[in-house]
Amino acid sequence: MRTTRKVSVWPVGLVGGRRYERPVVENGKVVGWYTGWRADRPFAIDMAGFAVSLQVILSHPKAVFKRRGSQPGMQESDFLKQITTVEELEPKANNCTKVPIYFLKRFSVVFVEDRTNKVLFYRFLCGTHEQKRSI
Incomplete structure (x- = not known):
């Protein structure tokens, strides 16, 4: 998280009805999602699975994370679409092969x-x- 330049991502354990969910990474780039729910989302990731640089937040002052107004489960995607693309994501946790966060x-x-x-x-x-x- 500390080395995030723009938006970084990593796996999250015990979420979405699975042992873990994670970005699928090939050659250092996110190419898909291993998820238990709606893999068709633009960013099929849980809130605990990404970090955003403060510089990105400041450079997108109109970007908002909507508590209401998004479809169920689409809040993360709706927010991330405003500030980045899947191609720009920075995989952390050994190219998303280690699970650094667990929900309990x-x-x-x-x-x-x-x-x-x-x-x-x-x-x-x-x-x-x-x-x-x-x-």
């Missing part, structure tokens, strides 16, 4: 390696609370 009931678990390669455990609870600790 009411929170998400994210595994991130810091500069010392120490793995950190993040829990993003519902709302704005956040906890962080070493494993």
Whole structure:
């Protein structure tokens, strides 16, 4: 996530009725989606499966993420279509072969390696609370 230049993507575990969903990557480019629901979406990805650079947000001031007004499950696609294309996506997590984020009931678990390669455990609870600790 830290190295995102524009929009980066990665797999998410325990989402969409599958063990994981992910962008399908060939030669370093996203070419499709492995998903449990509506693979025909322009960006068949969950909100936890991408990051957007602040520079991209600032350069697209009219881009909005609609809480209402999108078809069910299309919010991510509707937002990403405003700021990027599939060809511009930056695959992370070893070309989307590692699953760095898992959904577990009411929170998400994210595994991130810091500069010392120490793995950190993040829990993003519902709302704005956040906890962080070493494993």
